Amino acid sequence: MTERVMKNSSYLNASSLTGTMTRVKDVSPTSGMCPLCIRECPFLCEIGLSAFRGREVLYPVPDWFGASTAGAIKDYYLDWSHFNILSRLTTVFGVEADPDKVLFPNVDVETKVGGIRLRVPIVIGAYGSTEVARRNWEGLAKGAAISGIMIIIGENVCGMDEEAKVENGKVVYSKEMERRVKLFRE
Structure with missing residues (x-):
């Protein structure tokens, strides 16, 4: 199976920041949920963690409070390599x-x-x-x-x-x- 961070939202229900994971890797690409969410699940996913702990889990991994900062795992399929500065090489404006x-x-x-x-x-x-x-x-x-x-x-x-x-x-x-x-x- 490929890496957890996919080109969709399938990774959203498991995060190293909160110590959560899903039971299976082939989760829904839109919700991040397992295809079959079971009551006796041995793993704690983001949904389960929120259900059990609610507001307490707004800050990732409380042990690191004050000594860490959280970065969102997002992939917009865009990085700096997609930008090119296409300048005219023969004309100068605004300066000699x-x-x-x-x-x-x-x-x-x-x-x-x-x-x-x-x-x-x-x-x-x-x-x-x-x-x-x-x-x-x-x-x-x-x-x-x-x-x-x-x-x-x-x-x-x-x-x-x-x-x-x-x-x-x-x-x-x-x-x-x-x-x-x-x-x-x-």
Whole structure:
């Protein structure tokens, strides 16, 4: 049998992240379920785990909480090798047609996102309130700032900050939010 991660959704009901597996390998390509799901199944699949443990299993492998980050196993049949930069080799625009001046460092790809100037059109996604994000924020924020790109502070940072101050249902102070913004600005 081939690898578990197929070109469909058949791998979705078993994951190394949660320690789940299916009884058989020829699961349904759309649901990831075994063709015959039995009551006395000796294996715990994602459906069974959710039925038994519910909300507890939202975070993969709790033993690694705060020391890991989870990456989704997705295959969109697309990778960087599918992109080709097809440029004209005979025409130069926006700069003097001199081979000593037509160099990558001389290219201006500056843009604006939400009114914020970016040297490079890259935005680092939200890392949120995870312990991994908190521990690694200094390097991420400073690297983003030095590179001239944007890093997004996750939506629940204040919610997980035990020292946050809330008045009338609004966060008025968060030590962790202040720390993250300060590290980016430094």
